[in-house]
Amino acid sequence: MKTKKRPNILLTGTPGVGKTTLGKELAQRTGLCYINIGDLAQEGQLYDGYDEEYQCPILDEDRVVDELDEKMTDGGVIVDYHGCDLFPERWFHIVFVLRTDNSQLFTRLESRGYSVKKLQDNVQCEIFQTIYEEAMEAYKEEIVHQLSSNTPEDLEHNLEQIVQWTEQWIKDHN
Numbered sequence: 001m002k003t004k005k006r007p008n009i010l011l012t013g014t015p016g017v018g019k020t021t022l023g024k025e026l027a028q029r030t031g032l033c034y035i036n037i038g039d040l041a042q043e044g045q046l047y048d049g050y051d052e053e054y055q056c057p058i059l060d061e062d063r064v065v066d067e068l069d070e071k072m073t074d075g076g077v078i079v080d081y082h083g084c085d086l087f088p089e090r091w092f093h094i095v096f097v098l099r100t101d102n103s104q105l106f107t108r109l110e111s112r113g114y115s116v117k118k119l120q121d122n123v124q125c126e127i128f129q130t131i132y133e134e135a136m137e138a139y140k141e142e143i144v145h146q147l148s149s150n151t152p153e154d155l156e157h158n159l160e161q162i163v164q165w166t167e168q169w170i171k172d173h174n
């Protein structure tokens with residue numbers, strides 16, 4: 001039996017906007033496979049050096065892409081990462097950029113115990129819509145969508161919309 005074609009979905013946005021919360025629940029509801037790039041890199045030690053300023057390892061983007069390429073070609077994957085221009089454009093059928101109000105984001109990141117610099121950099125990243133612009137450059141504009149991610153109601157609404165989109169995509173492509 002030929003397996004059904006399924007879409008690949010990218011969830012991106014500034015750290016703390018709720019990508020992982022949305023992605024994991026979405027995987028539950030759709031049966032798609034959830035992949036967190038941070039965890040994948042950690043497990044495979046897919047790093048290339050260390051960033052002294054941010055005190056974190058630097059992602060080896062080429063190895064991440066190599067590691068995932070076959071799986072992405074098969075389809076049915078939800079990718080979660082706070083960046084988006086490292087992935088091949090052909091991987092994704094739709095891209096969601098989650099957006100959170102500044103004060104809300106500040107509170108979320110503060111509760112993680114982030115340093116003042118990391119807090120300021122991340123909130124500024126959100127204010128400047130850095131990831132949204134990165135997504136609009138890296139992918140066709142018509143597949144890039146912004147989602148409000150401020151409240152539990154937003155989360156539920158986003159889940160319902162994406163589940164519906166996924167079901168429709170599967171119908172249209174099989």
Ligand SMILES: Nc1ncnc2c1ncn2[C@@H]1O[C@H](COP(=O)(O)OP(=O)(O)OP(=O)(O)O)[C@@H](O)[C@H]1O
Pocket residue numbers: 013014015016017018019020021022081082108149150151152153154155
């Ligand atoms: N829609 C929402 N409404 C209220 N709180 C939310 C919402 N989405 C996520 N949160 C909360 O915000 C915090 C950050 O969420 P999450 O860890 O999913 O963000 P993230 O985008 O994956 O961050 P990172 O890029 O650092 O991994 C969590 O405490 C989560 O419970």
Ligand SMILES: [Mg+2]
Pocket residue numbers: 019020021080
């Ligand atoms: Mg996360």
